[in-house]
Amino acid sequence: xxxxxxxxxxxxxxxxxxxxxxxxxxxxxxxxxxxxxxxxxxxxxxxxxxxxxxxxxxxxxxxxxxxxxxxxxxxxxxxxxxxxxxxxxxxxxxxxxxxxxxxxxxxxxxxxxxxxxxxxxxxxxxxxxxxxxxxxxxxxxxxxxxxxxxxxxxxxxxxxxxxxxxxxxxxxxxxxxxxxxxxxxxxxxxxxxxxxxxxxxxxxxxxxxxxxxxxxxxxxxxxxxxxxxxxxxxxxxxxxxxxxxxxxxxxxxxxxxxxxxxxxxxxxxxxxxxxxxxxxxxxxxxxxxxxxxxxxxxxxxxxxxxxxxxxxxxxxxxxxxxxxxxxxxxxxxxxxxxxxxxxxxxxxxxxxxxxxxx
Numbered sequence: 001x002x003x004x005x006x007x008x009x010x011x012x013x014x015x016x017x018x019x020x021x022x023x024x025x026x027x028x029x030x031x032x033x034x035x036x037x038x039x040x041x042x043x044x045x046x047x048x049x050x051x052x053x054x055x056x057x058x059x060x061x062x063x064x065x066x067x068x069x070x071x072x073x074x075x076x077x078x079x080x081x082x083x084x085x086x087x088x089x090x091x092x093x094x095x096x097x098x099x100x101x102x103x104x105x106x107x108x109x110x111x112x113x114x115x116x117x118x119x120x121x122x123x124x125x126x127x128x129x130x131x132x133x134x135x136x137x138x139x140x141x142x143x144x145x146x147x148x149x150x151x152x153x154x155x156x157x158x159x160x161x162x163x164x165x166x167x168x169x170x171x172x173x174x175x176x177x178x179x180x181x182x183x184x185x186x187x188x189x190x191x192x193x194x195x196x197x198x199x200x201x202x203x204x205x206x207x208x209x210x211x212x213x214x215x216x217x218x219x220x221x222x223x224x225x226x227x228x229x230x231x232x233x234x235x236x237x238x239x240x241x242x243x244x245x246x247x248x249x250x251x252x253x254x255x256x257x258x259x260x261x262x263x264x265x266x267x268x269x270x271x272x273x274x275x276x277x278x279x280x281x282x283x284x285x286x287x288x289x290x291x292x293x294x295x296x297x298x299x300x301x302x303x304x305x306x307x308x309x310x311x312x313x314x315x316x317x318x319x320x321x322x323x324x325x326x327x328x329x330x331x332x333x334x335x336x337x338x339x340x341x342x343x344x345x346x347x348x349x350x351x352x353x354x355x356x357x358x
Contacts, residue, residue, distance in 0.1 A: 027185040029136030031155075036133045037171035037193075037355040040117070046127035046165040047097070050200030050341075053313060055334045057096040058243040058303055060210070061087060062326035063105045063156060064116065067294050069327045072143035077112040083325030084116070088123050090318050094332045098197060099126075099161040100208040100243045103326075106131065109152035110140075117159045126161050130169035130195035130357075133157040134210070135188040142186065156188075158244070160195030160206050167203065168196040170352030172229065174222040177215035192226050194352050202343035205233050209244035216263050219247060223268035229353070230273060237344045239309040241335075242275060242302075245328065249298050250277060275304040278333035279315050288317060290331060293324035303333045309343070310335040 062069040064083035091099065101120075105111035117129055133155065140151040160166070174190040193208040209226055212219040226242070233240045248265035269275075279299070280288045289296035296319060305312070313336050319329035 026137065026139035026141065028138060030138055031133060031136050033355060034357075036136070037169055037357045038131045039166050039169050039357050040121070040129045040131055041166075042118075042121045042127055042129075044121075044125045044127045044163075046198075047163045048165065048198065048200070051097070051337065053334055053336050054098065054199070054204075054310075055094065055096045055332060056098045056100070056206075056241060056243065056303060057091070057094055057330055057332040058100040058102075058208075058245075058301055059087075059330035060102040060245040060301060060326060060328035061116070062103050062328060063111045064325050065111070067292065067324055067327050069103075070143055072145040072149040074148055080112045080114060084114070084119060086320055086325045088120065090320070090330065091120070091124055094316065094318070094330075096332060097163050098206055098241075099159075100206060101159045101161060102208070102210040102245045103156060104159055105156045106133065108155040110154060111156075117161065121161060125163075127163055128166040129162065130160040130166050130193065131157065132159065132169075132171040132191050132193040132208075134191045137186060140186055158191055158193045158208050158210055160193065160197070160208050162195070162197045162206075164204075165198040166195055167198050167346060168194075168349065168352065168356065170194045170354040170356040172225070172352075172354035174211070174225055175218055177212060177218040190222055192222075192229055192354075194229070194354075196346075196349065196352075198346075199239075199337075199343070200340055201345075202340065203238060203346045203349055204343075205238050205240040205349075207233075207240060207242045207244075209242070209246065211245070211247050211265065213247045216265070219263070219265045220268055223248075223265045227269055227271055227273065230275070232350055234273065234306065236348050236350045238349060239306065239343055241310075242269070242304040245301050247300050249300055250302070270304070274306055274308070276307055278303040278305055278312050278335070279317070279331060288331075290317065290319075290329040292327050293319040293329050294327075296329055301328055301331050303331055305333070305335055309338060311338060312336075
């Protein structure tokens with residue numbers, strides 16, 4: 001009896017040790033800290049001219065998984081190839097100078113091992129990009145269920161894709177929600193990414209964000225940090241665009257979030273700034289809504305601009321049809337530059353904080 005108990009103890013101990021070992025291995029990232037923020041340079045020649053107008057797009061591409069993002073289903077590789085074709089077609093037509101991308105994969109298993117940023121750059125002829133990793137897991141056992149639907153090796157994040165030279169890049173990690181350790185170990189980082197591009201010899205900061213989706217209090221904390229980041233640039237006279245997936249709508253009265261809590265995210269984002277939305281912000285206007293892409297009801301993807309540097313001359317929303325390549329719509333704004341010759345030099349840039357790359 002004692003011998004049997006010892007054997008059972010050894011088996012149980014071995015299983016627990018194996019589970020613990022797998023947990024540590026799976027939840028650990030494969031990249032070094034220096035690899036989390038990169039400037040990528042492609043073969044296309046960068047545009048160094050002084051433009052009259054810049055066209056800017058923000059798009060949460062949902063790793064091109066269509067409307068079933070994060071659902072426990074098996075997705076064929078052909079789905080990602082078809083959705084890439086559709087996204088490329090849209091960007092060819094919109095022809096943005098700068099694209100802020102969220103939920104983009106950098107060669108992970110869940111998106112057919114395709115480096116989606118490099119693929120978009122090559123097919124569209126972009127000169128460079130700022131790449132910020134926010135999810136680096138050796139094996140992600142999500143969505144929950146059978147292993148066939150797990151993401152597996154996951155490497156994804158945000159990016160600023162540009163026809164113009166990318167001069168500097170910084171990745172700032174935002175606060176995380178409080179959650180059990182086993183969930184937190186596999187949870188993605190929420191980021192405020194700053195890519196500084198050269199516009200006719202002058203700096204333009206592009207702040208690309210993807211804020212917390214599920215916890216209002218955490219999202220509001222993140223909003224305050226983003227606000228501080230923008231105001232630091234603005235106080236030094238640096239033109240800055242703020243764009244991305246804010247997971248929150250603009251409303252003067254606030255919006256009800258989880259558990260009936262009021263969501264003041266956008267008020268905190270814009271507090272004390274002169275930023276304006278490039279797109280109609282009327283709360284009842286679903287024509288500018290961006291989520292979900294098949295039946296847009298909420299505008300949570302935004303482009304904000306400082307009016308002393310830009311004037312809006314056109315906007316466009318694109319959701320994809322008949323089958324959207326992402327669960328978000330893309331937003332594009334054409335911005336006329338005002339007094340670009342008077343913009344400050346690159347030497348006026350303050351510290352961007354976070355993890356930086358050049």
